[in-house]
Amino acid sequence: MTSAHAANQAALGPLRVAQYDWGAGGLQAALDAVIAPDAVIHLCHPFGDLIGPDAFFNDALAVLHAAWPDVERRDWIVMAGDTAAGEAWVGCAGHFVGTFVAPLLDIPPTGHLTHMRFHEFYRFEDGKVVEVQAIWDLPEVMMQAGAWPLVPSLGREFCVPGPASDDGLIRAARDAAQSQASCDLIIEMLSQMVRHPKDGGPDVMQLPRFWHPAMNWYGPAGIGSARGIAGFRTWHQVPFLNAMPDRGQHKGAVTHHFFGDNNYVAVTGWPNMAQTLTADGWLGIVPSGKRITLRSLDFWRIEGRKIRENWVLIDLLDVYRQLGVDVFARLREFNKARVPGVVSFPLGAA
Secondary structure: OOOHHHHHHHHHHHHHHHHHHOOHHHHHHHHHHHEEEEEEEEEOOOOOEEEHHHHHHHHHHHHHHHHOOOOEEEEEEEEEEEOOOOOEEEEEEEEEEEEOOOOEOOEOOOOOEEEEEEEEEEEEEOOEEEEEEEEEOHHHHHHHOOOOOOOOOOOEOOOOOOOOOOOOOOOOOOOHHHHHHHHHHHHHHHHHHOOOOOOOOHHHHOHHHHEEEEEEEEOOOOOOEEEHHHHHHHHHHHHHHHHOOOOOOOHHHOOOEEEEEOOEEEEEOOOOEEEEOOOOOOOOOOOOOOEEEEOEEEEEEEEOOEEEEEEEEEOHHHHHHHOOOOHHHHHHHHOOOOOOOOOOOOOOOO
């Protein structure tokens, strides 16, 4: 007997396939088949909130296709589960790849293969998607175009890989007990993590208890990735906490939706973090003393009861927006000497 979560994953399958071959007619039909007409589509800045499959197609997916005519979708994680409140979600992570031949949201084209990571969460009711939360790593595209207009990343920038275990797409049928145990581990880890610095030094977080010594933390472009607990702390956590030591202390301002699928756990929320920027060192911006919210869509892979990999996408452009920095305005200023236009496609065409 097929579980409800397996059925939801299967219902999303044609939409994922349609974005691999990207035929316009097939994609629109796949959207209409699985997404409710009044579904709320929460997309990263600058797309914003949309309603229904037509808006999703016209105002986001078609924009990407126009810039990358041969774009294809490559998932490396697809998982499903239910939250403590009984909501059913499907989470997907992967890359869009294609030849960048026309401007994408004012990012100048390169004529080269380009990749852009995505994290997507779909909430199902009665077999239909009623809510989408999705982040496209647009800063990653800016960097590949040589057009990133802000500070360098502290972590390493590269094409983030899928799971080292090769089970992001195909694994054993979802076991409810294992999935809950995985969720419990992540929630306990986060509950310990927010104790620092309000309850003491870094030791109160008990990081070695939860994280594998050879863990990989895959952050968004603009923050970068790191390896091992020391790498994670050096290149992300310490600068983040120095700048915003009250993170995790404003729970009433955010929501969290945790769900597990065997050894995978995901969390989504729009937003799901709130903190006050009180010191410098994280994004290279003068501290404003302003409380900001973060939209962070995360996946964890657990191996031997410890976290071995963690994929994190933050709507970083929205963070800058809240701090009064128009990233796209700066991008246009930095790149106004570049010759605008469209690269011939197929490449080499007369």
